[in-house]
Amino acid sequence: MDFLKSAVASAISKGPPFPYTFGDRADVDSSIWALFNGTKREDGSNCSIFSFEINDSTRSRLPLAKNALRKLRTLRHPGVVRIIDSVETDTYIYIATERITPLSWHVRREALNTETIKWGLHSIAITLKFINEEAASIHGNIRTSSIYTTESGEWKLAGFEVLSSMKDDDPITYKFGGLLPDSGRYAPPEVVKGGWDTLRNQPIHVADSWNFGTLIYEVFNAGAFTNSEQLAQAKKIPPDMVVSYKRLIQQNPKTRLSVAHFLEQGSRGRAFFDTPLIHVAQFVENMGVKNQDEREEFLRELEETGDQFPEDFFKAKVLPELLKSVEFGGGGPKVFSVVLKIGEKLSDEEWESSISPCIVRLFAVPDRATRVFLLDNLPKMIDHLPDKVVNDKVFPEMLTGFSDVAPIVREQTVKAVLVVVPKLSDRNINGDLLKYLAKTQNDEQPGIRTNTTICLGKIARNLGPNTRQKVLTAAFTRALRDPFVHARNAALLALAATADIFDENDCAVRLLPTITPSLVDKEKLVRTQANKTLEVFLQRIKTLTANYPDTAIPNPTVADSGTAAPRMGTAQTDESSWAGWAISSFTKKLSATSGEIERAASPSGLGNEPRPTSAPTVAAQTRPSLSVGARTASASTLHRKALSPATPARSSFLGDEDNENNDPDAWGDLDEEKFFDAEDSSGSTKPKPTDTKSFDEWGEPDIASMANKSKSPLPKGLTKKATAPVTTAPRIGVGRAFSNAKGNVAAARKPPGKTTGMKPIAARTKLAPAPVIKAEVKADAWDDDPGGWDDGWDI
Incomplete structure (x- = not known):
C-alpha cells in the first residue's frame, strides 16, 4: 500500500497538476479501476478517485479506461456517478468523482433491507431506461461492481468501459466487450454462443436486460452468483417481483423483457416498486x-x-x-x-x-x-x-x-x-x-x-x-395575593421547593408572615399546601437556629470590687405560672431593704395630713380620672400627630384589606417594631403630663382651666380666688366625693340643695355622661400606661 501511494505521488509530480489528495483504497472487484477515497486540497471536501495505471499488463484495457472517462464526461444523468475532475497522461488516468462506496460492500455484508434494495433497483432501472431509449446506447457492464452508493445512500451507475451508442461507426461494445473482467460469467446466452457481434442484430436492450436480471439475483442473494443455471432459482427475491424477474432472464433475446417494461410493471399500483x-x-x-x-x-x-x-x-x-x-x-x-x-x-x-x-x-x-x-x-x-x-x-x-x-x-x-x-x-x-x-x-x-x-x-x-x-x-x-387559586398554590409550592436558599432572617421576618394568611384561605387546596409550606419553613428556621447561643445578653461585670452588680433573677419556666412575675431585676437581700417607705406628696404640696378614720378609703386598684385639661391636651396632641404629613405611617405586617376586620380597641396600636413597653423606633413618643396643675389620686380638678375653656359665663357666686386646684377622686361605695384643700370630705356630705362653692362642680359632673367618661378613661389608661397592665389585668 505504501509503495502504491508513493508511485501515485511520483506520477502526479511528473504529470499535469491534480489538485486532489489520495486517501485509503476502496477495493473494487471485477473492475479495471483502483478506487481511492480522496479530498480536494482547496477546501478539504470529500471525493473519490478512480485510478488506472498504464503499464504493460494493463495496456490492453486502456481503450476501456479511455471510453469510460469519455462517457462520464458526456453522459449527464441523476442516476450516473457525478464526475468532478479528471487528468489523463501517458502513464495514468485519474478521475475525481463525488464520494462513493462500491455496492458490493453492502451486498456481501447483507446490510441492505428489501425496501432499500427495491429503491436502488428502481433508480438503476430509470438510468438504464434513459441509456437504452433516450441515448440509444448499450451499457454492457451491469453488475454490482459497476454500481456505487453515494453518501446519501442512493445507487449510482458507472462502469462505462464498453458503453457505446448504436449510432457510432464502430461501437466499442462489439469490439472490446470480451476484455471486461469476468465477462463470460455475466455475458448473456447469445453472446456466450456467438460473441459480442451477435448483438448487432438484436434489440438494444437485450444485453442490459440480462445483466439487470443478474444484478437482481446478486443483491437479493448476497452476491452468490457463479453461473447462469443459478438464475432460475429466485431464492430471496420478493415473490411479487419473481414473474417480471424471470422475463428478464429469458434465454430467447426476442422474448426478453426490457428494463423499461420491467420498470413500468413494477410502478403499477401495489406492485413491487410501489413502496413508501x-x-x-x-x-x-x-x-x-x-x-x-x-x-x-x-x-x-x-x-x-x-x-x-x-x-x-x-x-x-x-x-x-x-x-x-x-x-x-x-x-x-x-x-x-x-x-x-x-x-x-x-x-x-x-x-x-x-x-x-x-x-x-x-x-x-x-x-x-x-x-x-x-x-x-x-x-x-x-x-x-x-x-x-x-x-x-x-x-x-x-x-x-x-x-x-x-x-x-x-x-x-x-x-x-x-x-x-x-x-x-x-x-x-x-x-x-x-x-x-x-x-x-x-x-x-x-x-x-x-x-x-x-x-x-x-x-x-x-x-x-x-x-x-x-x-x-x-x-x-x-x-400569594393573586386572586387565581392556582397562582397562590404555585407560590406556596415554589416557596417550599426553594426554602433552602433563604436565610433564617428572611424566613422568619419576611416569608412566614406572608404565608400565614394562606392558612385561612377560602380554597382547601391553598390551605393544605400552606400548612405543608409553613412546616417546611419552621423546620428550616429550627435547623438554622439550632446552634444559636442561649442568650445574647453579655455577662455582668463588676465595675468596683466593693460594689456588687445587680443580678437578674431566674425566669419562671413553669407553664402553669405563665401569668406570674417572669423575672426579678434586683437582689433579694434583707440588708438592701432597710428603712421606711415614704409617702409621696401631692403635686400641690397639700394633703399630707393623716386621714380621719371615719373617711372611707379609696381602693388601691381604682384608676384616677384625668383632668379635662389633660385629656384635651392629650387628644389634641394625638389629633395633630395623626393629621401631620411629616409623620410616617407605621407599617403593619397585614395589608390594609386584612386590617378592616380587626378591632382596634381590642388590639391597640400594633406596630412591627414596638411591643408593650419597648421604645418606639419611629421616634414619636406619647405626651407626658408635665403641667403642675395636673392631679394625682388626692388632688382636685382645675376649676380655672375648666372655666377658661367654657364659653358660658361663670355661675353666680363663683370667684377666681381659688388658690389650690380642686380635683375629684372616685370613691368606692360612697359615690363621687370631693376633697377640699385640707384633704377632708366634709363638702361631700353637705346637702345638695344648699348653694356652695362646689355647686358648679356638681353641675360639671352631671353634664358629662357616664358612658363617655368610661370610654375616655379606657383610652387614656391604655395610652398613659405604656405597659397596659392596670386595666387589662385584675389580680
Missing part, C-alpha cells in the same frame, strides 16, 4: 412543484415509515430538501417536525452544519405558528445548539415572545425559559430575563402568571446570589 421509500425519494426530487395537499400526504408517509428508510438517505437527500421547504417553500411546522425526527440520528457536527443555521433563521421569522412550534420542540434542539448561539442569536429573538399580543406565544415563551436557562449567561439571566418575567407575572392571563411563578421557582438556583432572595421574595409574596 420510492415515493418519498421521488417526491423529494420534485418537492418544489408540489401543492400543499401533496406535501401533507408526503409528510404523513414520511412520519409513518421513516424508520424503514436508510439513515444516509435522510441525512444527505431528504433533510436538505426539507430545510429548503421550511425556510423558503412554506413548509411550516409540519415539515420541521420531520426535520427534527431525522435530526435525532445526526451527530453534533452534522447538527451544527445543517440544522442549527436553519433554527436560528426560523427564530427570526415573525410567524407565530413557527415560533410556537420552535418553543414546543426546543428540548429536542437545545442540546445540539452551542451556548454562544443560544445567547447571541436564539435568546434575543425569544424575548420578543414575552410581549407578544397572542397569549399562547407568551405562555410558551415562559415555559421555554426552563429549557434555555442552563445555557444562558449570568448577564442574560439576571438582566433581561428577570425583567421580562416581572412583566409576565403581572399578565392579564392567570395561567401565564401561574407559570411564571413556577418558572421562577425552578430557575431559582440559576439566579445570581445578589438578586436571588430579593427577586424571589417579592415574586412569591405577590403571587
